[in-house]
Amino acid sequence: MEKALRLGLEDLGLDLSEEQQELLLQYLKLLSRWNKAYNLTAIRDEAVMVTKHLLDSLAVLPHLRGQRFIDVGTGAGLPGIPLAIALPDKHFSLLDSNGKKTRFLTHAANELSLDNVEIVKSRVADFVPGERYDAVLSRAFASLDAMISGCEHLLLPSGEFLAMKGQRPDDELERIDCKSLPVSITDLDVPGLPEYRCLLRIGPKVNLDLQ
Numbered sequence: 001m002e003k004a005l006r007l008g009l010e011d012l013g014l015d016l017s018e019e020q021q022e023l024l025l026q027y028l029k030l031l032s033r034w035n036k037a038y039n040l041t042a043i044r045d046e047a048v049m050v051t052k053h054l055l056d057s058l059a060v061l062p063h064l065r066g067q068r069f070i071d072v073g074t075g076a077g078l079p080g081i082p083l084a085i086a087l088p089d090k091h092f093s094l095l096d097s098n099g100k101k102t103r104f105l106t107h108a109a110n111e112l113s114l115d116n117v118e119i120v121k122s123r124v125a126d127f128v129p130g131e132r133y134d135a136v137l138s139r140a141f142a143s144l145d146a147m148i149s150g151c152e153h154l155l156l157p158s159g160e161f162l163a164m165k166g167q168r169p170d171d172e173l174e175r176i177d178c179k180s181l182p183v184s185i186t187d188l189d190v191p192g193l194p195e196y197r198c199l200l201r202i203g204p205k206v207n208l209d210l211q
């Protein structure tokens, strides 16, 4: 697993310290252990988790702008935990409504001493942040229009949505007002993963009155 992670990080062009790589693997160990009782992820093989959880999450890293991020519907902490380990100077709030998942996340953040992580147990619509975010991140959370309408209140005016998708969501894009919300799609290459991945960047909102 150490080697697969190291080679994958090299392929992604990410230079993480030995300590960060160790933390990523410790996170997978915790996830595997808790998964037996809590059913947190359908993937049970740790080697597969390196690709489908760690490298898949970290493929987004070069596309982050800003300091404060919220991962909505984070589940077992994906993509939030790997990104928080890789970017210790940036803040990550990890939000999920499922208590089993947030209990695991609280434990993992304590065990790994992740000072830049806040765990939020809430439905997204009910969460009122003390400070808004530069970006809302999501993987396997909701359709694009549902994510935008449900999470708008979390973003700064300059903020944006970054949605990870396993296929180009052409039908979902048709339901978005692309005039006031610029959209770009970037194909992602996840080392060792033959499946298609892309990242949708949506926003920041264009003020049409000023044009």
Ligand SMILES: C[S@@+](CC[C@H](N)C(=O)[O-])C[C@H]1O[C@@H](n2cnc3c(N)ncnc32)[C@H](O)[C@@H]1O
Pocket (backbone or CB within 6 Å): 072, 073, 074, 075, 076, 077, 078, 079, 095, 096, 097, 098, 101, 122, 123, 124, 125, 138, 139, 140, 141
């Ligand atoms: C399919 S899982 C994806 C988990 C993780 N992002 C991943 O890619 O492995 C979706 C998660 O969103 C959470 N969720 C769904 N609707 C939500 C809502 N309205 N507010 C907060 N969490 C929600 C669920 O509890 C679940 O953990």
